[in-house]
Amino acid sequence: MTNRNPGRTPLVVTMLVLLALWVLLPLGLSRHHVDLLNFAAILGIGGLGVGLLLGQCGIVNLGQAAFFGIGAYASAWCTTTLGWPASAAMATGAVISAAIAAVIGYPILRLSGFFLALATLAVGSIASVLFFEWDWLTGGTLGIGGVPKLSLLGWTLDTPERFYYFVWPVLALALWLAQNLVGGRPGLAMRAMRDAAPAAEVMAVDMHRLKTQMFVLCAVLGSLAGSLYSHYVSFVSVQSFTVERSIFFLLVPVIAGAHSVPGIVAGALFVALIPELLSGLGDFHQVVFGLLLVTVVTLMPGGLMGLLGTLRGQGGRR
Amino acid sequence: MGPEHGRTDAAGAAALSQGASTLVLQGIAHSFGGLQVLRKVDIEVPAGRLVGLIGPNGSGKTTCFNIASGFLRQNAGRVLLDDQDISASSVQARSRAGLVRTFQAPKVFDQMTVLENLMVGAHKSTRTGMLGAMLGTRGARAEQAATRELAERCAQRFGIDALLPTRAGLLPAGQRRIVELARACMGRPRVLLLDEPSSGLNSEEIEVLRRWIRELNRDGLTVFLVSHDMGLMTVCDTVHVLYFGEVIASGSLADVQADARVREAYLGI
Numbered sequence: 001m002t003n004r005n006p007g008r009t010p011l012v013v014t015m016l017v018l019l020a021l022w023v024l025l026p027l028g029l030s031r032h033h034v035d036l037l038n039f040a041a042i043l044g045i046g047g048l049g050v051g052l053l054l055g056q057c058g059i060v061n062l063g064q065a066a067f068f069g070i071g072a073y074a075s076a077w078c079t080t081t082l083g084w085p086a087s088a089a090m091a092t093g094a095v096i097s098a099a100i101a102a103v104i105g106y107p108i109l110r111l112s113g114f115f116l117a118l119a120t121l122a123v124g125s126i127a128s129v130l131f132f133e134w135d136w137l138t139g140g141t142l143g144i145g146g147v148p149k150l151s152l153l154g155w156t157l158d159t160p161e162r163f164y165y166f167v168w169p170v171l172a173l174a175l176w177l178a179q180n181l182v183g184g185r186p187g188l189a190m191r192a193m194r195d196a197a198p199a200a201e202v203m204a205v206d207m208h209r210l211k212t213q214m215f216v217l218c219a220v221l222g223s224l225a226g227s228l229y230s231h232y233v234s235f236v237s238v239q240s241f242t243v244e245r246s247i248f249f250l251l252v253p254v255i256a257g258a259h260s261v262p263g264i265v266a267g268a269l270f271v272a273l274i275p276e277l278l279s280g281l282g283d284f285h286q287v288v289f290g291l292l293l294v295t296v297v298t299l300m301p302g303g304l305m306g307l308l309g310t311l312r313g314q315g316g317r318r
Numbered sequence: 319m320g321p322e323h324g325r326t327d328a329a330g331a332a333a334l335s336q337g338a339s340t341l342v343l344q345g346i347a348h349s350f351g352g353l354q355v356l357r358k359v360d361i362e363v364p365a366g367r368l369v370g371l372i373g374p375n376g377s378g379k380t381t382c383f384n385i386a387s388g389f390l391r392q393n394a395g396r397v398l399l400d401d402q403d404i405s406a407s408s409v410q411a412r413s414r415a416g417l418v419r420t421f422q423a424p425k426v427f428d429q430m431t432v433l434e435n436l437m438v439g440a441h442k443s444t445r446t447g448m449l450g451a452m453l454g455t456r457g458a459r460a461e462q463a464a465t466r467e468l469a470e471r472c473a474q475r476f477g478i479d480a481l482l483p484t485r486a487g488l489l490p491a492g493q494r495r496i497v498e499l500a501r502a503c504m505g506r507p508r509v510l511l512l513d514e515p516s517s518g519l520n521s522e523e524i525e526v527l528r529r530w531i532r533e534l535n536r537d538g539l540t541v542f543l544v545s546h547d548m549g550l551m552t553v554c555d556t557v558h559v560l561y562f563g564e565v566i567a568s569g570s571l572a573d574v575q576a577d578a579r580v581r582e583a584y585l586g587i
Contacts, residue, residue, distance in 0.1 A: 177452040184451030184458055185444050185465075192427045192438040198389065199425035199498075203505060204413040204442035213448055259429075 022168055026161045034160040036276055037269075038232060041167040044268030045174055046225035047252025048261070049218030052178055054250070055258030056187060057214055058194040059109075060117035064249040066127030067097040067219040069241030071226025076144040076236045077137065086150050090227040094220045101219030102212060109211040124246045131238045143237025150231045163232055170228070171265070174221060179261045186210065222249070255296055257303025266304045270296075338365040338540040339400045339416055339508035341386065346395035348381055355381045356563045358395070363509065363542045365400075368535045370543045370551045370571075373560035374583075379544045380422065382560065383513050386542070387419040388412045399509070414442050416508030422517055424494040428487030432478060432497055435486050436469035439504025469504060476500040476530070492523035499530060509540040516547045528553055548575075559583075 026034045046068050053059040074093030078084040084092075108119040131138050138144065149158045150166065157163040181187050192200040193207050200207060230236045248271055256267030274292065278285040300307045341363040348356040355378045363369040373379050384390035386397055388409040397405045404412055427435050444465055450458040473479040476496055481489065486497055495515060502510060512531065516524045524547070531553050535541050543554060551557055551571050559567040559580050567577040574580050 180454045181448065181452045184454075184462060185441070185446040186448050186451050188430070188434055188438050189441055191430055191434070192441075195427035195429050196425040198409075199421065199427065200438070201389075201409040202387070202413055202419055203438050203501070204410045205438075206410055217448070 026164050031160050034164050036273055038160055038163050038167055040268045040272035041164075041171045042225050042229050042232070043248065043252060043272050044171045044264050045228065046222045047249045047268055047271075048171075048174055048178055048264045049221030050249045051253030051256065051258060051261070051264050051267070052182070053214055053218050054253050055260070056182060056190040056194060057211055059120075059211065059214075060250065061120045061215075061218060062117055062243070062246050062250060063120035063122070063124035063127070064218065064222045065241045065243065065245035066124050067101065067222030068226040068229070068245060068249070069127055069131050069236075070097045070100065071223030072230040072236045072240065073131070073138050073144070073226075074223070075227040075230040076147045079148050079231075080144060080146055086148065086227075086231060090224065093223045093227050097219040097223035098216045101216045105212045105215035106208075109208060109215060121243065121246075124243050128238065128242050131241050138236075138238065141238055143235055145235045147230050147234045147236065149234065150228075157231075167228060167232070170224075171268075174224075175261055175264065182261055186213075190214065251293070253303075255293070255303055257300075257305035257307075260303070260305035263303060263305035270304065337508055338538050340365045340398075341417065341509045341540065341542060342396075342398040343382065343386060344396045344398060346382065346385055346392050346397070348378075348385060348390070348392045348394075354563060356385075356392070359560070359563070359565055361558050361565065363540055365540050366535070366538055367555045368531070368541045368543065368553055370545065370554035370557040371560060372544075372546055372548070372551055372557060372574075374546065377560040378563045379546075379560055380513065383419065383511055383542075383544050387417065387511055410442075413505065416506070417511065418502045418505050418507035418509070419511035420495075420498050420502055420513055420515060422514040424491065424498045424518075426486040426489070426494050426497050426501070428485070430486060431482065432473065432484055432486050432489070433466070433469055433482040435497055435501050436472055436482075436504050437465050439472075439501035440465045440468060442505055472500050472504050476503075491518040492520070492526070495519060495523070495527060496530070499527075499534075503534065507539060509542060510534065512541065512543045512545075514545055514547075515543070516545060516550045524550060 025037070029037075046064055050061045050064050053061045071090070071093035074096060075086065075089040078089035078092055079086055104123055108116060108123075111119055132140060135142075149156050150163070151157065152166060155162070157166050182190075189200065189205045189210055192203065193205055193210065197207060229240070251271050252264060252267035254267070255270045256263035275285065275289045278288050281288055296303070302309065343359055343361040346356050346359040347354070359378075359382060361369070361371065361382075371379055371382065381390065385392045388407060388411075392405070396403050399412070399415055399417055402415070404415060404417070407415070427438065430438070444461050446458040446461050470479065470482065473482050476499070478493065478496055478500060481493065481497070486494065489497065499515075515527055515531070519527060528550055531541060531543065543550070545551060554571060556568065557571050557574050558565050559574050559577070561583040566583060567574045567580045
């Protein structure tokens with residue numbers, strides 16, 4: 001019998017190393033750094049949706065903060081005002097996000113390129129304004145406080161360490177599902193659509209439907225990230241759902257290399273950790289972060305994962 | 319990579335073909351703004367036959383093809399597939415009905431491997447949705463494995479099995495053309511529309527292509543071929559000559575070559 005996947009053994013070893021790293025990492029880090037890792041995981045979940053659209057469908061989404069906000073407010077409002085359990089609130093946020101994404105996505109996904117990117121930017125901007133104006137629902141700039149911490153089997157996730165052991169498996173699960181999707185029939189159709197749309201049409205790929213489904217999936221991931229964020233920080237306000245947040249979500253796959261699903265982790269860690277690590281530089285840290293971004297995008301068009309692939313290739317040739 | 323190198327047994331042929339259909343373009347007229355590109359074009363491509371369409375640049379060949387495949391809606395006339403009016407059908411619906419085309423510049427999926435390119439070819443005959451793919455259900459995995467096997471068999475038949483792991487964008491023009499042809503066959507077409515398939519190929523590659531076209535037609539496929547390459551047209555049973563949007567001659571290649579209007583209009587002699 002031929003071995004169809006000779007690369008499986010190194011993969012298993014890598015997975016075991018990552019698993020050990022995941023278990024041991026919080027033991028050697030300060031609470032602040034574990035906190036940053038939690039934000040990286042949340043950013044990774046929201047960024048994964050944007051990455052699937054960008055890397056597999058070639059769609060730039062600049063409106064993910066809208067769905068991040070919907071998820072966050074749904075969780076905050078339903079748990080604090082209605083007293084719902086967190087899971088029901090989270091599901092409500094996901095359903096609302098999916099419905100809004102389907103209604104908005106259906107017309108705007110007929111656009112392409114810059115026009116579509118601008119349309120998603122408009123979605124994010126409008127949502128940001130509505131979050132501010134509808135203060136009866138969102139609390140406006142005062143926000144909604146007292147969002148309960150998540151509980152799992154009677155275990156309250158009230159410390160960064162506890163939340164860490166919950167949120168990273170959620171990200172891992174989302175990555176696994178996304179990886180399956182990309183390798184499966186819809187993933188092949190998406191990449192075909194991205195590479196040569198007319199040929200994909202001839203292969204009977206329903207491009208508009210596929211794009212809409214992916215936009216909905218992206219929104220659901222954004223909403224899930226927002227719900228987790230809301231429960232983690234226990235407070236949500238409009239400042240967290242600006243266009244700048246959408247750009248951060250977009251940076252995740254751009255830095256990672258948009259075609260790579262596991263690379264999302266590298267992108268999320270970069271976007272969440274680097275600014276913090278640079279903060280010791282004082283006022284200049286944002287300038288340095290900006291320069292770093294420009295460097296990565298210019299010198300590594302395939303992102304961090306592209307660089308890794310190149311290095312691997314060179315290692316192989318040696 | 320010619321047909322004699324690949325597997326041509328009945329099982330392979332059966333996997334890639336589901337019979338032939340008749341395509342009819344009836345009174346097709348089309349204009350871009352004030353420019354009349356096609357005027358009442360009538361072409362029949364009978365089931366199992368190999369029909370060619372030739373004409374000088376700008377004669378309306380590609381417009382005709384775009385109308386047949388659904389990329390363009392005609393101003394007047396009808397497109398019939400086995401007597402069914404498909405004039406209002408989308409490209410995807412026509413493809414599901416068995417009408418599959420290739421492009422003048424081969425449109426392979428550049429960043430995907432040859433194997434993945436071929437697997438996309440089977441898209442319309444597979445069903446796995448988003449949820450099934452994400453969860454990696456047993457049905458999804460079984461379907462994926464079956465598609466992969468069919469793609470490998472198809473690649474074997476076309477003699478491109480060694481290229482399966484190669485990124486399609488890295489292939490030279492001749493191999494891209496064969497990959498495009500193999501991918502079209504993965505969708506089990508009933509009518510295959512080939513748009514200038516010899517463009518960008520050298521004489522050796524054209525010869526391979528010619529043999530493939532014949533082979534596919536022998537398997538029972540209806541083939542409608544657009545080209546300005548007279549050499550390639552020798553494979554056709556019937557040839558239609560298009561000139562300024564009108565069919566000025568139809569018949570065997572020898573007949574149309576002997577036609578005085580064709581000699582004047584197309585060959586310039």
